[in-house]
Amino acid sequence: ETGVTQTPRHLVMGMTNKKSLKCEQHLGHNAMYWYKQSAKKPLELMFVYSLEERVENNSVPSRFSPECPNSSHLFLHLHTLQPEDSALYLCASSQDQTADTQYFGPGTRLTVL
Amino acid sequence: AQTVTQSQPEMSVQEAETVTLSCTYDTSESDYYLFWYKQPPSRQMILVIRQEAYKQQNATENRFSVNFQKAAKSFSLKISDSQLGDAAMYFCAYRSPGANSKLTFGKGITLSVRP
Numbered sequence: 001e002t003g004v005t006q007t008p009r010h011l012v013m014g015m016t017n018k019k020s021l022k023c024e025q026h027l028g029h030n031a032m033y034w035y036k037q038s039a040k041k042p043l044e045l046m047f048v049y050s051l052e053e054r055v056e057n058n059s060v061p062s063r064f065s066p067e068c069p070n071s072s073h074l075f076l077h078l079h080t081l082q083p084e085d086s087a088l089y090l091c092a093s094s095q096d097q098t099a100d101t102q103y104f105g106p107g108t109r110l111t112v113l
Numbered sequence: 114a115q116t117v118t119q120s121q122p123e124m125s126v127q128e129a130e131t132v133t134l135s136c137t138y139d140t141s142e143s144d145y146y147l148f149w150y151k152q153p154p155s156r157q158m159i160l161v162i163r164q165e166a167y168k169q170q171n172a173t174e175n176r177f178s179v180n181f182q183k184a185a186k187s188f189s190l191k192i193s194d195s196q197l198g199d200a201a202m203y204f205c206a207y208r209s210p211g212a213n214s215k216l217t218f219g220k221g222i223t224l225s226v227r228p
Contacts, residue, residue, distance in 0.1 A: 042220050043204070088156065101148070101163060
């Protein structure tokens with residue numbers, strides 16, 4: 001596979017569940033990002049990782065916990081979510097944190113019941 | 114803080130015709146980057162075109178071109194010879210140079226193409 005991949009593509013979970021979203025990039029990039037896309041709203045940047053270190057936490061609730069074990073993989077661990085957290089979660093990567101162009105994955109459509 | 118405004122939520126174009134999608138932004142910086150991203154129903158966000166603010170020449174990528182008006186802080190996307198595959202959401206985005214800069218998106222516009 002090439003580019004940025006995300007799994008699962010769709011996820012339905014209850015408020016008491018724990019689940020994880022996975023992102024993998026095959027571009028040799030050093031920076032990775034999590035975005036939240038809600039209907040009728042601009043994309044919201046959640047987290048930024050550069051060389052596996054978190055460099056940005058954009059006031060995201062602690063029920064979202066990112067993990068970057070290496071420069072190719074990024075996870076978003078979810079626990080005790082709320083229905084308003086239902087959204088499309090997009091992962092992106094860029095050559096490095098200074099690069100102006102980001103490449104996006106297909107997203108995970110999350111529904112919290 | 115930078116903001117990006119896409120005031121039209123929806124637009125429609127006849128196949129083979131030309132359509133222009135509007136975008137304005139607000140910034141106090143003189144050097145920055147502007148982008149148009151396309152998000153088809155499959156949801157993969159794809160970069161369509163990018164413009165560097167210090168370049169006066171408008172960027173062009175095949176049927177896609179921009180009209181960059183720096184003084185007016187306007188960055189519109191023109192799609193020529195529209196095709197059915199152009200139907201998607203289009204997002205305008207802004208980014209300052211530098212390591213800690215974020216990519217700021219507009220709300221997007223839904224483009225439909227009529228056969």
